[in-house]
Amino acid sequence: MDREMVDTTGRDRLHVSVQRYGTKAVVAPAGELDHHTADLLREPLDTLIEDGFGTLVVDCTQLEFCDSTGLNVLLGTRLKAEAAGGAVHLAGMKPAVAKVFAITGAEAVFTVHDTLDDALKE
Template identity: 65%
Template sequence: MDRATVGSANRGRLQVEVRTEGSSEIVKPAGELDHHTAELLRAPLGEALEQGRVRLVIDCSQLEFCDSTGLNVLLGARLKAEAAGGGVHLAGMLPVVARVFEITGAEAVFTVHDSVEAALSD
């Protein structure tokens, strides 16, 4: 897939769109991120990192559910991005997903923004 264009993958409950903007890879999961759909997010995050895009912005504005498997995908991407000198920025989290990050303490290890625009300008 040409990474300069928007790509998507869909396994019913999760759709993931990817686009590059400047030095950032913007990944937008929509739907439910869980054990059954996690690979749909893991794959494009891994591809971005392999291609040297280490600033990942996750647009969570349409992510309706995230379980521990989904959280682990994001934590793994964060570790790899930081090891390469970048980071993972979460943007536009819905309250139900933000609560998972709050309960687990994961919000402390991510940079969280109100919107993708705010994440891109940071």
């Protein structure tokens, strides 16, 4: 598999890493995703869509917090990816993050996997 790792480090509260696997990419935010840090996740996601990656997997295993701004980044990314013929999958959500998706109903519009390995099998 083609694999490249790029680290995008921003504010002390959110770090985002990107790994490319052929036509799939794994984006792993670590920390707190909110209105102060949302662009740190939005920018690499938008770039991957522009670069033609068909499947984006957001690895949420290290995401400690997600507010409505973070949720909107992911929802917007899903719409952009689908318009380009791709998809966005979420993997490994912690209970606090999963609760935001459940309360808002956003879990119904994403393909959610328990683990990153499960998401990469799609």
